[in-house]
Amino acid sequence: MTPDNIQSLGYIVPELILVLTILTIFIVDLAMPDKEWLGDIALAGTAISLLAVARLVGTPDAALFGRMVVQDPFAVFFKGIFAFATLAALWMSMSSTEIKRINQGEYYGLLLSSTLGMYFMASASNLLMAYLSLEFVSLTSYVLTGYLRHDRRSGEAALKYLIYGGVASGTMIYGMSWIFGLAGSMDFGHINAALMLGDPNKLAVFIAVVLMLAGFGYKIAAVPFHMWVPDVYTGAPIPVTAFLSVGSKAAGFALLMRFFYPALSHLGSDGTWQFLPGVDWPQLVLVLSMVTMTLGNLTALSQRNLKRMLAYSSIAHAGYMLMGFVVLSNEGLRAMMFYMVVYYLMNIGAFLVVMIVANSTGREDIDGYRGLAWRGGAAPAIAMAIFLFSLTGLPPLAGFVGKFYLFAAVVRQQFYFLALVGVINSVISLYYYARVVRTMFLDFPDGSEAPVTVSFSNGVLMWLLSGATIALGVYWAPLINFADQSLQFFTG
Amino acid sequence: MDHILTYMTFIPIVGAVVVLCLPSTAHNLIRWAAAITTVPPLLMAVWLFVNFDRTQSGFQFVQHTPWIPSFNIEYFVGVDGISITMVLLTALLSFLCMFASWGIEKAVKGYFALFLLLDAAMMGVFVALDFFLFYIFWELMLLPMYFLIGIWGGPRREYAAIKFFLYTLAGSVLMLLALLALYFSQTPHTFDMTKLMAAHTTYGHTFQVVVWIALFIGFAIKIPAFPFHTWLPDAHVEAPTAISVILAGILLKMGTYGILRINYGMLPVATAELSYYFLGALGAFNIVYGALCAMAQKDLKKLVAYSSISHMGYVMLGMASLTPQGIQGAVLQMFNHGTVTAMLFLLVGVIYDRAHHRDIEGFGGLASVMPVYTGVTALAFFAALGLPGLSAFISEVLVLLGAWQKYPVLTAVGASAVILTAGYILWTMQRMFLGKVNEKYVGLPEINGRELFTLAPLAVIVVVLGFYPQLVLDLMSASLNTLNQLVLASL
Numbered sequence: 014m015t016p017d018n019i020q021s022l023g024y025i026v027p028e029l030i031l032v033l034t035i036l037t038i039f040i041v042d043l044a045m046p047d048k049e050w051l052g053d054i055a056l057a058g059t060a061i062s063l064l065a066v067a068r069l070v071g072t073p074d075a076a077l078f079g080r081m082v083v084q085d086p087f088a089v090f091f092k093g094i095f096a097f098a099t100l101a102a103l104w105m106s107m108s109s110t111e112i113k114r115i116n117q118g119e120y121y122g123l124l125l126s127s128t129l130g131m132y133f134m135a136s137a138s139n140l141l142m143a144y145l146s147l148e149f150v151s152l153t154s155y156v157l158t159g160y161l162r163h164d165r166r167s168g169e170a171a172l173k174y175l176i177y178g179g180v181a182s183g184t185m186i187y188g189m190s191w192i193f194g195l196a197g198s199m200d201f202g203h204i205n206a207a208l209m210l211g212d213p214n215k216l217a218v219f220i221a222v223v224l225m226l227a228g229f230g231y232k233i234a235a236v237p238f239h240m241w242v243p244d245v246y247t248g249a250p251i252p253v254t255a256f257l258s259v260g261s262k263a264a265g266f267a268l269l270m271r272f273f274y275p276a277l278s279h280l281g282s283d284g285t286w287q288f289l290p291g292v293d294w295p296q297l298v299l300v301l302s303m304v305t306m307t308l309g310n311l312t313a314l315s316q317r318n319l320k321r322m323l324a325y326s327s328i329a330h331a332g333y334m335l336m337g338f339v340v341l342s343n344e345g346l347r348a349m350m351f352y353m354v355v356y357y358l359m360n361i362g363a364f365l366v367v368m369i370v371a372n373s374t375g376r377e378d379i380d381g382y383r384g385l386a387w388r389g390g391a392a393p394a395i396a397m398a399i400f401l402f403s404l405t406g407l408p409p410l411a412g413f414v415g416k417f418y419l420f421a422a423v424v425r426q427q428f429y430f431l432a433l434v435g436v437i438n439s440v441i442s443l444y445y446y447a448r449v450v451r452t453m454f455l456d457f458p459d460g461s462e463a464p465v466t467v468s469f470s471n472g473v474l475m476w477l478l479s480g481a482t483i484a485l486g487v488y489w490a491p492l493i494n495f496a497d498q499s500l501q502f503f504t505g
Numbered sequence: 506m507d508h509i510l511t512y513m514t515f516i517p518i519v520g521a522v523v524v525l526c527l528p529s530t531a532h533n534l535i536r537w538a539a540a541i542t543t544v545p546p547l548l549m550a551v552w553l554f555v556n557f558d559r560t561q562s563g564f565q566f567v568q569h570t571p572w573i574p575s576f577n578i579e580y581f582v583g584v585d586g587i588s589i590t591m592v593l594l595t596a597l598l599s600f601l602c603m604f605a606s607w608g609i610e611k612a613v614k615g616y617f618a619l620f621l622l623l624d625a626a627m628m629g630v631f632v633a634l635d636f637f638l639f640y641i642f643w644e645l646m647l648l649p650m651y652f653l654i655g656i657w658g659g660p661r662r663e664y665a666a667i668k669f670f671l672y673t674l675a676g677s678v679l680m681l682l683a684l685l686a687l688y689f690s691q692t693p694h695t696f697d698m699t700k701l702m703a704a705h706t707t708y709g710h711t712f713q714v715v716v717w718i719a720l721f722i723g724f725a726i727k728i729p730a731f732p733f734h735t736w737l738p739d740a741h742v743e744a745p746t747a748i749s750v751i752l753a754g755i756l757l758k759m760g761t762y763g764i765l766r767i768n769y770g771m772l773p774v775a776t777a778e779l780s781y782y783f784l785g786a787l788g789a790f791n792i793v794y795g796a797l798c799a800m801a802q803k804d805l806k807k808l809v810a811y812s813s814i815s816h817m818g819y820v821m822l823g824m825a826s827l828t829p830q831g832i833q834g835a836v837l838q839m840f841n842h843g844t845v846t847a848m849l850f851l852l853v854g855v856i857y858d859r860a861h862h863r864d865i866e867g868f869g870g871l872a873s874v875m876p877v878y879t880g881v882t883a884l885a886f887f888a889a890l891g892l893p894g895l896s897a898f899i900s901e902v903l904v905l906l907g908a909w910q911k912y913p914v915l916t917a918v919g920a921s922a923v924i925l926t927a928g929y930i931l932w933t934m935q936r937m938f939l940g941k942v943n944e945k946y947v948g949l950p951e952i953n954g955r956e957l958f959t960l961a962p963l964a965v966i967v968v969v970l971g972f973y974p975q976l977v978l979d980l981m982s983a984s985l986n987t988l989n990q991l992v993l994a995s996l
């Protein structure tokens with residue numbers, strides 16, 4: 014279905030709601046002296062946007078605005094994740110002591126703008142739109158990262174982010190120009206037809222693909238484009254870090270999947286994908302995946318700052334998710350989508366506990382967690398243990414189920430070596446996750462630590478996330494079915 | 506009683522939730538609540554023992570419900586002759602260990618809640634017949650165990666806890682890959698163990714060997730077999746008494762149980778090929794190695810820990826023999842080791858609670874200070890060294906008889922260690938109980954009623970099975986003979 018521009022508006026209601034909310038925030042920020050309401054407005058707008066996304070479930074596929082963006086179940090699935098990530102980030106921002114000191118109106122506006130960009134990243138079906146939305150997300154992220162103007166770490170992080178981002182997106186757009194040169198079009202559908210039916214130069218396609226991987230790899234934090242991650246995650250305000258670690262990564266994956274699968278491959282009848290013969294990008298990404306998870310985990314071993322440790326853990330998780338990407342099967346893609354949701358729960362949860370501790374004690378290093386369970390912080394300590402063990406991939410937590418599906422897809426396609434590297438990495442990661450748990454439970458406080466208190470709103474979010482992490486670890490059939498249904502790309 | 510195994514598995518979890526809801530200062534209430542929770546599973550175990558059909562080799566008391574249909578994962582439990590002995594042992598030791606934990610004063614609520622969770626996971630491992638479910642329970646044990654050693658353990662508890670955790674996880678991730686490989690080898694894909702066993706002829710040779718080794722490493726870490734054993738002495742020494750009992754009494758058996766259930770049942774060709782090296786030779790080596798290490802120990806608990814490694818070697822040797830006597834002796838040894846070692850660890854706990862150390866050289870002449878304690882310890886020690894008339898004698902003889910028919914050299918090596926065992930046990934008894942009374946310990950109080958209560962049932966079992974092992978052998982012979990035939994047919 015190809016509705017005209019006016020009809021297309023009906024399909025982007027969630028985006029329109031976000032735009033409206035952003036404008037409202039800016040106006041209220043100007044007009045009202047009391048800034049207390051800004052967070053609530055942002056929260057309400059995002060919630061409504063999420064409802065609008067939910068309404069799109071089951072809507073027939075469509076190409077909107079002259080095939081610039083598409084409406085399909087895959088896009089809806091990711092928009093849901095972005096909306097949830099934004100809700101959690103807003104919720105955290107409203108009680109963060111870091112955010113209290115800064116100009117709130119612009120902050121919330123930028124956060125929602127970033128979400129808007131992610132929505133379009135998930136639905137872009139044209140190289141131009143893909144690039145514009147990715148840049149939009151990047152630019153807003155740079156500002157959000159550097160938002161703590163009086164904190165040198167924050168400024169440094171933003172600058173590094175900007176420089177790496179500039180290099181990566183420059184490389185990517187150069188790769189896009191090669192694709193355009195080869196296919197004669199920027200539309201994903203036309204690219205697919207041109208490359209599949211024509212006889213393009215294999216080497217040229219391969220080079221273009223590698224160049225574009227720079228941009229995607231930078232967004233999902235895969236080696237060798239991961240260097241910005243530790244500094245940005247450490248320097249940015251914690252809610253922003255949580256938001257970037259989930260939202261930005263998921264958006265990168267959404268674009269990556271849509272470009273490499275429906276745009277550059279075609280689906281066989283048995284649920285496996287065939288890429289252009291002779292262009293061996295899966296081998297390349299396979300190596301990247303193994304290096305990413307190994308490097309992330311090994312470096313995380315020696316980190317003493319929790320945010321930095323979680324940054325390396327986030328790199329490692331990009332590697333795990335890439336496992337589902339290289340096996341060229343729908344099972345792999347479904348496992349990635351499932352993992353994205355699970356990763357949202359446990360990673361936001363972990364950052365939430367980091368924020369709770371930082372709010373009370375001002376500390377982000379591991380020594381600030383000494384004996385946390387024994388000095389009034391039993392609830393955050395237990396929740397943190399749940400999130401960290403889930404990140405390790407231990408049953409009966411959701412992280413295990415996510416990894417299980419990834420490994421299942423990998424073993425199914427007989428990538429045994431990749432599977433072996435993956436499971437060994439899980440064991441390595443246990444060491445640094447368990448070290449935090451050890452500090453919280455097995456060490457006892459020496460009396461010098463500040464007490465940790467949990468505000469009501471943070472407590473609610475914390476128990477929601479940890480409850481969902483356990484619940485999805487015990488019964489996940491609805492989610493995997495939903496991921497299955499959502500694994501449909503618009504083609505036409 | 507259709508869902509009896511489900512009840513046995515999940516009642517402790519209900520108990521854990523109840524314990525969590527109790528006020529954390531009501532220590533006695535928490536202790537009693539936890540202890541009472543373990544009673545219904547124990548009674549059900551007795552009921553199972555009475556009603557188990559000993560002539561059947563298949564699975565009984567089966568329950569089958571879909572869990573995640575899209576991936577063909579089921580909730581599927583049942584027992585056969587191999588697992589029923591372990592189910593009985595688990596129910597009994599879970600109950601007794603609650604009373605052995607009475608002295609815990611630190612964070613009582615957390616301790617008992619975690620302990621009950623551990624109980625449920627252990628029971629789940631032995632009754633699960635869906636490979637995925639088995640894996641979930643297998644991993645579920647790790648978390649409570651980590652905390653129980655790590656929070657309530659001795660001075661080096663942090664090191665011991667993480668070492669245990671890392672070793673076991675490293676083994677179980679290999680098991681995860683093996684279970685996925687088995688799952689995808691079938692059409693339609695299935696985790697159903699009975700179907701995976703029935704399909705044993707469809708696996709290719711290389712596939713069998715690779716999967717067998719991956720599974721074996723996972724299980725060998727649990728047994729623990731040399732060279733994967735180094736976590737055990739650390740974990741045992743640092744763990745609180747009741748946790749040591751559970752570790753030695755039940756957790757170690759999961760390794761050998763897994764090999765019998767999965768390696769033997771699903772991969773008989775590889776088993777026939779590899780059991781000599783991986784189980785027989787390694788088992789004989791373990792017997793001697795464990796005994797020699799035990800002899801060198803100064804710490805009583807470490808001595809018992811190494812003696813465990815030695816005794817688990819008999820299980821491996823018996824299994825490897827692929828003779829009816831050998832394999833029945835192996836499973837009987839699993840049961841007997843569970844009761845005997847549990848007694849030994851409880852007894853170590855008794856003396857540690859009084860003297861606050863476990864240095865064998867630091868005692869002396871305890872026989873005149875604590876005569877009852879000395880008597881019970883003597884019984885347990887004699888059982889451990891395989892004195893005729895006590896349970897472990899029967900199982901060790903069966904193992905050696907069975908193994909002799911196939912591997913006379915290995916059997917001779919294994920049997921020679923009986924002398925070493927007698928050596929370290931008698932020498933320990935002499936140093937601790939005989940000789941001059943150590944002045945420091947003249948006033949040491951005698952073993953009390955609660956401690957005797959935890960030991961008495963085990964002592965009775967040790968003596969009764971010494972004279973009448975048929976009680977346990979009858980349960981398992983049908984299933985084990987079928988399994989043995991399956992492997993022999995692949996030779």
